[in-house]
Amino acid sequence: MQMRGGSSKGVYFLASDLPADIMTRNNVLKWVMGAYGDPRQIDGLGGADPLTSKIAIIDASSHDGCDIDYTFIQALVGQDDLDETPNCGNLLSAVGAFALESGLLKRDGDTAHIDVFMTNSGNRCRLSFPISDGLPLYDGDARIDGVFGTSAPVMCHYANLAGSASGSLWPTGSKRDDFLGFSATCVDNGMPVVALRATEFGISGHETPDALNANGDLKQKLEAVRLLAGDAMGLGDVADKAVPKMCLVSAPVNGGTIHTRTFIPKICHKAIGVLGAVSAATAAIHPDSAIYDFATLPQSDENDNQKALTIEHPSGVFDVTLTLASGSDxxxxxxxxxxxxxLLARGEVFVPKSVWKGA
Structure with a gap:
């Protein structure tokens, strides 16, 4: 099935419908997406954009307390490669609907509660969304920026996201680092992100994604920082990986907490990723981070462990609520x-016979 999840779009498969051999599976998926180095992805279902070049693989869960296992794969646009390192919280928002549509799970009543294990990171999320006669409802009044119109709400409740890919909330061991003279906070609260001060790169941080994508000098500097930061975060050589994401931060302009421009990792996002927004929000509220002084934080008392934050991005805003342990540092x-x-479409996708040889 092809589904929109959040502000992304991807192709969703049951694990049982794909080859068990990983190499064969990946070759099949490259042909599905058109990921063989063609940035247009003409010969596949990918949309020539990182937000539409995504894959979700769903299986009945083998983990206690979870209903389904979700594996995310990013087909790297313009590269003959797939990346299974990151999570994708946007595609995640549709995996519960896919599980019901495919018959993998059954639910009664008016609301489905589905517990998801994210195999990429080992993290968990509970999805809650309206259903009728056991199938998802898609019409509703919920609105998210970056998507036209309104739809039924999908509530995503994440637990224990820290260190999703790196093993630590602050993977360099510091709240603030310096790479090539640029101040940075490396954070991994669901997604490895390098939060940077936009003004240090000679920009306001309010430029359009198209303008930033055309700024070759900026992109060269960001990639140089990303390679160093990725190694410092314990991610190894990230030259061909989709993480860490690079988040240029400036002061909010529309009443939010911070203003962002995110590269995923080399193309400026027209919005911001779900878990990237969670990590950016985490960096924004820590007093020692490189971006804390840009943030406009909600007033709260010392005992308030709920932090409601609004992350501004090119398409609007993304609201995140962080829950902190009481009395915790x-x-x-x-x-x-x-x-x-x-749900956008369901059917068959055709793959050349030669790909299956030896499967």
């Missing part, structure tokens, strides 16, 4: 956010 228990989803 900085122990984040979970994150909650609103997404929407929609």
């Amino acid at each position: 900085f122990d984040i228990l979970g994150a909650g956010l609103l997404r929407t989803a929609r």
Whole structure:
């Protein structure tokens, strides 16, 4: 099935419908997406954009307390490669609907609660969304920026996201680092992100994604920082990986917490990723981070462990609620956010016979 999850779009498969051999599976998926080095992805279902070049693989869960296992794969646009390192919280928002549509799970009543194990990171998320006669409802009044119109709400409740890919909330061991003279906070609260000060790169941080994508000098500097930061975060050589994401931060302009421009990792996002927003929000509220002084934080008392934050991005805003442990120095228990989803198409995708040889 092809589904929109949040502000992304991807192709969703049951694990049982794909080859068990990983090499054969990946060759099949490259042909599905058209990922063989053609940035247009003409010979596949990918949309020539990182937000539409995504894959979700769903299986009945083998983990206690979870209903389904979700594996995310990013087909790297213009590269003959797939990346299974990151999570994708946007595609995640539709995996519960896919599980019901495919018959993998059954639910009764008016609301489905589905517990998801994210195999990429080992993290968990509970999805809650309206259903009728056991199938998802897609029409509703919920609105998210970056998506036209309104849809039924999908509530995503994440638990224990810290260190999703790197093993630590602050993977360099510091709240603030310096790479090539640029101040940075490396954070991994669901997604490895390098939060940077936009003004240090000679920009305001309010430029359009197209303008930033055309700025060759900026992109060269960002990639140089990303390679160093990725190694410092314990991610190894990230030249061919989709993480870490690079988030240029400036002061909010529309009443939010921070203003962002995110590269995923080399193309400026027209919005911001779900888990990237969670990590950016985490960096924004820590007093020692490189971007804390840009943030406009909600007033709260010392006992308030719920932090409601609004992350501004090129298409609007993304609301994130972080839950901190009471009395903790900085122990984040979970994150909650609103997404929407929609089934776009179901059917068969055709792969050349030669790909299956030896499978």
